[in-house]
Amino acid sequence: MRIDVVTVFPDYLAALDLSLIGKARQAGLLDLRVHDLRDWTTDRHRTVDDTPFGGGAGMVMRPDVWGTAIDAVSGDPGEGGAHLVIPTPSGEVFTQRHAEALSHESHLVIACGRYEGIDARVAEHYRGAGTRVSELSIGDYVLNGGEVAALVMIEAVGRLLPGVVGNPESLVEESHGAAGLLEYPVYTKPPSWREHPVPEELVSGHHARIARWRRDRALERTAARREDLIARLEVATLDKHDLATLARWGWSVVDGALRRDGAGDDRGRRDSSARAI
Ligand code: SAM
Secondary structure (H helix, E strand, C coil), X not given: CEEEEEECCHHHHHHHHCHHHHHHHHCCCCEEEEEEHHHHCCCCCCCCEECCCCCCCCCEECHHHHHHHHHHHHCCHHHCCCEEEEEEEEEEECCHHHHHHHHCCCEEEEECCCCCCECCHHHHHHHHCCCCEEEEECCCCCCCCCHHHHHHHHHHHHCCCCCCCCCHHHHCCCCCCCCXXXXXXXXXXXXXXXXXXXXXXXXCCCHHHHHXXXXXXXXXXXXXXXXXXXXXXXXXXXXXXXXXXXXXXXXEEECCEEEECCCCCCHHHHHHCCCCC
């Protein structure tokens, strides 16, 4: 995969030389190129922004400079072209599903905004010209620029590329994976630390018991922290043990979908309060 990042702060992306993404670059699994937007300016001051039409505070990034930059790094649209990603707090919220979809692309261009953002005609123009354009937010808060969002997206997408994460098995049971649950709590040595023992099921050596324990903790943790994820579970993917665990958290099947009954018994919460969820 090739990723071109265009920014007014190329140094911000230096972290991409580190860790697994840095190794993936060195191994040639990821062709990552970082560009300074100002290289496409034509005036002496290397201007990338101007005052907003309609008035108001702040500056807006100019479409002419962005257009020249994006054309230069995107390649020929006739040959599939690049998928243009524009980080913005007003975009769709970036999730693991976006990361998976983007990991199947061969070329991404990430346009990092600053100030009040990029002139809206840039996204409009490329969409109209047949380019795949994704305006994506990394969460409901406002950053000063798109660089941190680009780092987040590159790490989430990059680790899904074949060969980037050493053991691909570790991607299977993660939070936000195919099961639609948060991951169960994890433990390592020593078996007892500051009088906190590891749950006995995990040292039982009994595979089915370990699997059941993990599944129950994943369901409980998700019920406690992310009710929205539980509400989206497909009932057909749940067995009777799953349904019993969810019932302790007040969830039952109504008309083929999971519903949280307001009365709900809080036994699950009480039982779990003493252990990690
Ligand atoms: N005026 C914009 C608004 O209210 O939607 C905010 C602009 S923000 C100060 C400047 C740049 O930071 C944006 O163009 C975008 O590149 C980036 N940015 C800020 N928050 C972001 C978020 N939650 N997700 C992705 N990018 C973000």
